[in-house]
Amino acid sequence: MNTLKVIKIGGKLIDDPTAIGSFLEDFAAIKEPKILIHGGGNLASSMARDLDVPVQQIDGRRITDDATLDIITMAYAGKINKNLVARLQGLGCNALGLTGADGNSIVSKIRDKKPIDFGHVGDPKSVNVDFIQLLLDHGITPVFCAITHDGAGQLLNTNADTVAADVCSAFAKAYTTQLYYCFEKQGVLRDINDPSSLIQDIDQKEYEHLKLEKVIADGMLPKMQNSFRALQNGVSSVHIGLASMITSTDNNHTTLIL
Amino acid sequence: MNTLKVIKIGGKLIDDPTAIGSFLEDFAAIKEPKILIHGGGNLASSMARDLDVPVQQIDGRRITDDATLDIITMAYAGKINKNLVARLQGLGCNALGLTGADGNSIVSKIRDKKPIDFGHVGDPKSVNVDFIQLLLDHGITPVFCAITHDGAGQLLNTNADTVAADVCSAFAKAYTTQLYYCFEKQGVLRDINDPSSLIQDIDQKEYEHLKLEKVIADGMLPKMQNSFRALQNGVSSVHIGLASMITSTDNNHTTLIL
Numbered sequence: 001m002n003t004l005k006v007i008k009i010g011g012k013l014i015d016d017p018t019a020i021g022s023f024l025e026d027f028a029a030i031k032e033p034k035i036l037i038h039g040g041g042n043l044a045s046s047m048a049r050d051l052d053v054p055v056q057q058i059d060g061r062r063i064t065d066d067a068t069l070d071i072i073t074m075a076y077a078g079k080i081n082k083n084l085v086a087r088l089q090g091l092g093c094n095a096l097g098l099t100g101a102d103g104n105s106i107v108s109k110i111r112d113k114k115p116i117d118f119g120h121v122g123d124p125k126s127v128n129v130d131f132i133q134l135l136l137d138h139g140i141t142p143v144f145c146a147i148t149h150d151g152a153g154q155l156l157n158t159n160a161d162t163v164a165a166d167v168c169s170a171f172a173k174a175y176t177t178q179l180y181y182c183f184e185k186q187g188v189l190r191d192i193n194d195p196s197s198l199i200q201d202i203d204q205k206e207y208e209h210l211k212l213e214k215v216i217a218d219g220m221l222p223k224m225q226n227s228f229r230a231l232q233n234g235v236s237s238v239h240i241g242l243a244s245m246i247t248s249t250d251n252n253h254t255t256l257i258l
Numbered sequence: 259m260n261t262l263k264v265i266k267i268g269g270k271l272i273d274d275p276t277a278i279g280s281f282l283e284d285f286a287a288i289k290e291p292k293i294l295i296h297g298g299g300n301l302a303s304s305m306a307r308d309l310d311v312p313v314q315q316i317d318g319r320r321i322t323d324d325a326t327l328d329i330i331t332m333a334y335a336g337k338i339n340k341n342l343v344a345r346l347q348g349l350g351c352n353a354l355g356l357t358g359a360d361g362n363s364i365v366s367k368i369r370d371k372k373p374i375d376f377g378h379v380g381d382p383k384s385v386n387v388d389f390i391q392l393l394l395d396h397g398i399t400p401v402f403c404a405i406t407h408d409g410a411g412q413l414l415n416t417n418a419d420t421v422a423a424d425v426c427s428a429f430a431k432a433y434t435t436q437l438y439y440c441f442e443k444q445g446v447l448r449d450i451n452d453p454s455s456l457i458q459d460i461d462q463k464e465y466e467h468l469k470l471e472k473v474i475a476d477g478m479l480p481k482m483q484n485s486f487r488a489l490q491n492g493v494s495s496v497h498i499g500l501a502s503m504i505t506s507t508d509n510n511h512t513t514l515i516l
Contacts, residue, residue, distance in 0.1 A: 051308050070337055074305075078336020079328055082405065082413060086359040090411025096361045101344040103354045103398055134396060138389075140361055147340070153348025155340060 004136070004175035005034045005246070008164035009182045011041035013243055014080060023182070023243040024084070028091035030247065033136045033175070036095075036143045037164040038084060043075040044068075056119070064119040064157040072157055073099075076145040085143055095141045100124070100148025101155060103131040106163065108148040108156045122148055122156030124163060127170035165226040165235075172234030179235050181223055182243040187254030188224075190215055202256050204228060224256075231258045262394070262433035263292045263504070266422035267440045269299035271501055272338060281440070281501040282342070286349035288505065291394045291433070294353075294401045295422040296342060301333040302326075314377070322377040322415040330415055331357075334403040343401055353399045358382070358406025359413060361389040364421065366406040366414045380406055380414030382421060385428035423484040423493075430492030437493050439481055440501040445512030446482075448473055460514050462486060482514075489516045 007027065013019050027036060048055060048071050056063035064072065081097040088095035100106030108122030135142055144167065146160035161181065168179040188210070190197035202210065207224060210216045216224055227238040239245055241253025265285065271277050285294060306313060306329050314321035322330070339355040346353035358364030366380030393400055402425065404418035419439065426437040446468070448455035460468065465482060468474045474482055485496040497503055499511025 047309075050310075051305075073340050074332035074336035076336075077340045078332035078334075082331050082335045082357050082359060085357070086407045086413045087411045089359050089362055089407060089409060094362055095359075097357075097359075099340050099343070099355070101340060101347050101353075101355075104347055104352055131396075131398075134392070138392060140389075149344045149347060151347060153345045155344045 001174075001176045003032045003178060004168075004171050005030060005032055005178050005180060006037065006164055006168035006171075007034060007180040007182065007246055008037040008039070008160060009243060010039045010160070010184075012184045013182060014038060014041035015043075019243065021087075023246075024087050024091060026244065026247045028088055028093035034141055035132070035136075035167060036084070036088075036141065037160055037167065038076075038080060038143070038145055039160040040072065040076045040080065040146070043080060044072050047071050047075055058116050061116055061118065063117070064121050066120070069120045069155060069157060073147060073155060077147055081143060081145045088141065088143065093141050094139055095143045096135060097143045097145070099145055099155065100158070100163075104128050104149075104151070105131055105142075106144075106148040106158075106167070107151045108158055110150055110154075110156060120154065120156050122150060122158055124148060124158065124166040127167055129170050129174070132167070132171075133174065159222070161223050161226045165230040168235050169230050169233035172236075177235045179227070179230050179238045180246055181227070181238070181240045182246065183240070185242070186252060187241040188216060188220065198252070199254055200251060202254060204231075204258055207256070227256045228258075231256060259432070259434045261290045261436060262426075262429050263288060263290055263436050263438060264295065264422055264426035264429075265292065265438040265440065265504055266295040266297070266418060267501060268297040268418070268442075270442045271440060272296060272299035273301075277501065279345075281504075282345050282349060284502070284505045286346055286351035292399055293390070293394075293425060294342070294346075294399065295418055295425065296334075296338060296401070296403055297418040298330065298334045298338065298404070301338060302330050305329050305333055316374050319374055319376065321375070322379050324378070327378045327413060327415060331405060331413060335405050339401060339403045346399065346401065351399050352397055353401045354393060355401045355403070357403055357413065358416070358421075362386050362407075362409070363389055363400075364402075364406040364416075364425070365409045366416055368408055368412075368414060378412065378414050380408060380416055382406060382416065382424040385425055387428050387432070390425070390429075391432065417480070419481050419484045423488040426493050427488050427491035430494075435493045437485070437488055437496045438504055439485070439496070439498045440504065441498070443500070444510060445499040446474060446478065456510070457512055458509060460512060462489075462516055465514070485514045486516075489514060
């Protein structure tokens, strides 16, 4: 089977002009079929401040009200997505920017209103494999921002890690799928302040152990849960580390397998 | 040959919630292949005010500087384009939102810096017919905002009427092409304040005559120039009038032919 790389980049990478430039060169140079999923960075927060749109919270959880959804759509689907696409085109990569609404590529279910009404937030329930495959078959590289839709006219704010896991899982039958979560650390570290404490390989048993030990905690937990869910859905391997891992062969990151 | 309708809607329609809702229903109901091109409306101007981005002008002409391009990209490619796409999806039309960078669909040449440097403004030089045809062949409806790219990494602000004319012209060999410019009047009027003075048909000779008479002047001139350019490039007919004309059969608008 051919290999498909699904690569997710987060906000901190997007906010760093040098790092994103170097990442886009590496990404454009990948010869295999590939899909990019990007988070949002600081732009939405700074726009909300500049436009006096208060951050709505309930019990410390952010709510996506109408004004916040507008800002996210402008920042993620507009400025960030389109500039990534234009820059990739300039690097010879035929990129196409997408929300889940475009080509009906990802339909989400709005999140339950209980116990917390998160507003316009949804979790993917279907990925349009035929449409995305059509793009890949024609040498087009999909670039997704983490906005999906309900299929009935409403855009929905969606977790970018989840979008990446679900898009990758949807292609597990057609490709040998590799899911990459790029972030600002070398991978899962035993000691968060010591890069040399990198854990190179984690399987499900080790994961349960590291959770009990609290080596894996906080923000890393949802990323890991998405990763193991993807592996259970047939994804071949999940890789967590610095953006440079996508073209590096030194295995200096964390690889998850079942 | 099959018919392809290329329909351009302007800002005033986008800013009117009732009118745009009704237009999208009509548009979604068109069974033939179709392409939507949309302008921007007031959103970019109001965002520029709210974000304290001054409108840059030279000799009374607007300049697209970095900050203005960001706002246009957020407003047109982000909020407006993605909401149009999501709403069309809700109406059963498999829409896909695009800038010219997406799928390398429209490459523009940056406008000459003399006599006025307009900044990030470009005029289309090539339309990617193969890619857009691929979408149409799979029942996907392209929805373009008027942003293109230079192919080297830079987005460019582009006139929406020109984008519509150029996209329509590019398909003149493959389809019987009909170009629709929807705006807030019934068409070209002899007396701008009298809807009953509608001129139903204009050919090139009549157009030259109406220009001399100053019946066609100001903002209507570039629209007409784009229209005749499209006709010369093989477009079958150009229609100018209210948005309701796209599904109406009463011919109550202005039709241009060579």
